[in-house]
Amino acid sequence: MFTHYIDLAWRSLRQTPLVTFLMVLAIAIGIGVTMTTLSVYHMMSTDPIPDKSDRLFAVQLQPMDDGANLATGHDMPYQLAYQDAINLQALSGDFLRAPMIRAGFSVHLNTPQSKPVVEDARVTDSDFFSMFNLTFIHGSAWTETQAQSAAPVVVLDEEMAQQMFGKTDVVGESLFLGERRHEIVGVTQKWRPNIKFYDLNNGAFGKAERLFVPFSHVKAYDVDTWGNTNAWKFEETRNFNDKMNSEMTWIQFWVQLDTPAQRQAYGDMLMAYMQQQQKLGRFNREELAYGLQDVNAWMSYNKVISEDNKILVGLSFMFLAVCVANILGLLLAKFMRRAADVGVRRALGASKRQVFYQHLVEVGMLGLLGGAVGIVFAQLGLLGVRQSYDYYNNLANMDWVMLLSAPVIAISACILAGLYPAWLVCRTTPATHLKVQ
């Protein structure tokens, strides 16, 4: 029966090419606009590391004196002071942890032929690689001993290795970061999360770093952050050493806690740490607090999805509603004109239900056509987005979820529009129309 309805629907659509064209166009434009904004929204809100996003936590402490505030306006700094990062890193316990900053170096091979390039680097601990699912294709992360002695070692990603050496197996070779020679200990697979969720301070959609060096280099070589530093109170800082000893916050800190019990224990540990620091004259708040937010919570806390995008998604769904109203009107016109036809079919024994289904199949088919054309429009829209704002290059794309959503939304919208006209049509009494005929 279904195939028969499809056949009937196809005939009916071809009978009125202009109205069909207008309806498909309306739904296609609606879907095109909606999917353009929705795709960007979807990419911004997609879980970047689904298999462990609920086990990775960004750590925040509340170091500010009572009454102190950050210019950024919310109550807790996003980042930690250097001394807290070092202390938290040293806490005992069997869990992965990674203090980190974004830094940058001029990278070169120290040969007359090699042209130095400026390159971002992630300065962090070796746990970073397993925490954030980076895969080594050659070598491995630096060892604990190397980290402790601030050995000049570096991990590259395959793209960086290819760029510098023309091959990926470069373990044992060395690379210059500025004036310092670093030994390459590992090469990771290319890693480019759409959202730079582990460092939302420095642009949520920036490119992930391709170079990694141990966190101990911060102290050993005065490696300063290329990201934000925030201060909530006045301190004389005359040099980098002052900055490391200050209350300024500039270090990001992540931990991996696999069970709720672990999470609870870690929270208690943070509390105990702050109380211990309180005795040393820091953390002068009546109410001590810490933040332990998993990846998705951290993204919404940092407002990764832009306001503009939320507004556009809302407006485009309202626009889709206009398109649906339009199609409803056209369907009404079209179906009512066919009432006589339906009268004959009813008289020949078709049930109301069958007539109703037949018309829904027809509008469903309209939705499918409109959705398909809509995907083309959406691709054009996304192309326009990428052209206007290259920062969104990774985001202004449709993944398979969006590609499947387009026809689903289109068909649902059409069926919504078709319900009332189909119901009107199937209600027509055969007798009246037969008489006129």
Next chain:
Amino acid sequence: MFEIKPTLNALMRSKLGAVLLILQLAITLAIVSNAVSIIQDRLTYLNQDTGYPEAAIFKFNSLNFDKQLNRLQQVELDEQQLRNIDGVIAAAAVSSVPLSGSGSSDGIQLKPMPQESKRVNMGYVTGDEHMLRALGASLSEGRDFTEDDVVVSDGDGRLPSVIIVSRAVTDALFGPSKGLGETVYWGTNPLTIVGIVDTMANQWPKSSFGENTALIPVIRAGNFQKFIVRTAPQDRAQVMRQIEELMLASHRERVISDVTGLDQKKARYDAKDVLMMRMLMTLIVVLVIVTALGIFGLSTFNISKRTKQIGTRRALGARKSAIVRYFVVENALICAMGLALGAAAAVLLGQQLMQWYSVPALGYSFIAVTAGLLLLMSLLSVLMPALRAANISPSIATRSV
């Protein structure tokens, strides 16, 4: 004479089509007026004067990696070299670049820290006495920095004693047309305001303190240094092209990067707003087209449904103009209802947007103008079907269906 009563009666008998149109028009009015208001807000921001001749200025970075290098000497040398280039008017090494979205911000206040006093947030740029000229900003009061004002600080934390600020800063601290010669505190360090610039945007012109800017005469040479160069607008491209080579020729162990015009920096900083405007404009255009098509389609349908009725009226002596008038009046009635509903919806939507997002209040004039244009569009879309209806021959009435 407009036969409003019978038209209304006829409308009430086939409500759905009218309801659909009313809804379409209402949503269209709500979306378009709010979208136009947002566009207008962004345009105002984008067209704001920043105080800099953006097309005549460019910036670049130099990242040194020579351990032995005397960085301060190198900065001096670089500046000197830049000024010697043909076409360069001024050049300075600076801590950050206005309009770029990146740099340092801090507060200055009336009393030294940690005393409580009136405080103003600002973006600040440090550099030497060439900084103001290189930025092309013009002083409205006071004087520029001199060589003696500039403090060279190599990790010893020495600070200068003078500062140049934008008018927004002195307005906030001292009130209108005051501030020159006054002392403000940067932490514990006193600074005398020696110059005031009327318009001078900081690194984040979109922020709440985007007009609060300070220039501070300190040079701190690190291995990462930013430079600002001003040329005549027509010379800029040619100067930009030779920068990397010239800089590397004087000192090879470094990387020159991000040689970018100030207008391009600003465009990058504003790209998100431009994108939002483009998307809203696209939305408005397609929305208006779809709504116009809807009105056209529905009028056509209405008229074809009433072919017999029209024929009868014509047979009974109605003029063609009366038929046209009937449909135009009918459409105007529907339109009026839709626009009334839409005006309410627009206000509601505007309030919601303002409550949840940083969107300015919706001006009623936006609703009024949009409503007027929609009415016009609606009349135009009904005209063609109505004219066709008027041409229906009276003899139609005598045939069945």
